[in-house]
Amino acid sequence: MTSLDLLLSRFSTDALAEPAPAGAVLESILSTAMRAPDHGKLRPWRYAIVQGDARRALAERVVASMKRLDPEVPQAKVEKRQSRFSTMPMTIVLGMHLRPEHKIPLLEQELAVGAAAMNILNALHATGFGGVWVSGDVAYDPELAAELGFPAPHRLAGFLFVGTPQAGAIGPKRRPVDDYVAQWTGAPVRFGADA
Numbered sequence: 001m002t003s004l005d006l007l008l009s010r011f012s013t014d015a016l017a018e019p020a021p022a023g024a025v026l027e028s029i030l031s032t033a034m035r036a037p038d039h040g041k042l043r044p045w046r047y048a049i050v051q052g053d054a055r056r057a058l059a060e061r062v063v064a065s066m067k068r069l070d071p072e073v074p075q076a077k078v079e080k081r082q083s084r085f086s087t088m089p090m091t092i093v094l095g096m097h098l099r100p101e102h103k104i105p106l107l108e109q110e111l112a113v114g115a116a117a118m119n120i121l122n123a124l125h126a127t128g129f130g131g132v133w134v135s136g137d138v139a140y141d142p143e144l145a146a147e148l149g150f151p152a153p154h155r156l157a158g159f160l161f162v163g164t165p166q167a168g169a170i171g172p173k174r175r176p177v178d179d180y181v182a183q184w185t186g187a188p189v190r191f192g193a194d195a
């Protein structure tokens with residue numbers, strides 16, 4: 001498979017089984033973050049790896065956050081999230097070490113974190129692993145972020161669930177890219193996707 005084929009075949013899935021990547025392979029996967037475009041060399045991405053028994057502790061913090069944000073949150077939603085966070089082979093907490101006072105705009109710092117996470121998702125796929133980037137309102141709870149090691153102004157960009165895609169796992173159907181591309185020739189562009 002060519003590198004381009006790899007990029008064109010990546011998909012997200014939460015149908016993940018053991019094993020998660022470990023050792024030198026995990027290090028290589030994470031190292032792709034260091035290849036992300038990064039204005040000002042701020043390297044705002046941070047990764048907190050959660051595995052083994054720590055998964056249950058993370059799930060408890062996530063549940064506490066859900067209840068803090070919405071005391072009326074349905075129990076079924078709580079149980080679903082608790083189960084996912086405590087059973088995924090590995091969760092990578094996506095932290096953002098942000099510098100609001102810096103001349104590089106915050107948006108660019110956040111985009112760099114996103115680009116780095118995309119590299120990790122591609123690297124997971126390239127090495128036979130898989131994952132999915134999830135968020136939900138808990139990802140924007142400053143109290144949960146602080147509990148995980150990212151006090152304000154730092155924030156979370158979400159979580160990567162990581163493992164080995166189960167047999168038959170497939171991603172969503174893809175649309176052709178043409179509707180998202182236009183030639184600018186002087187007048188404002190319009191896109192098929194927005195017609």
Ligand SMILES: Cc1cc2nc3c(=O)[nH]c(=O)nc-3n(C[C@H](O)[C@H](O)[C@H](O)COP(=O)(O)O)c2cc1C
Nearest residue numbers: 010011012013114132133134135136157158171172
């Ligand atoms: C910042 C961010 C947060 C996301 N949060 C969720 C989420 O909470 N739940 C979810 O089902 N998908 C979420 N997604 C989308 C999935 O990660 C994934 O992209 C989507 O299921 C489509 O799959 P694909 O990556 O194969 O196109 C999020 C994506 C991004 C970039």
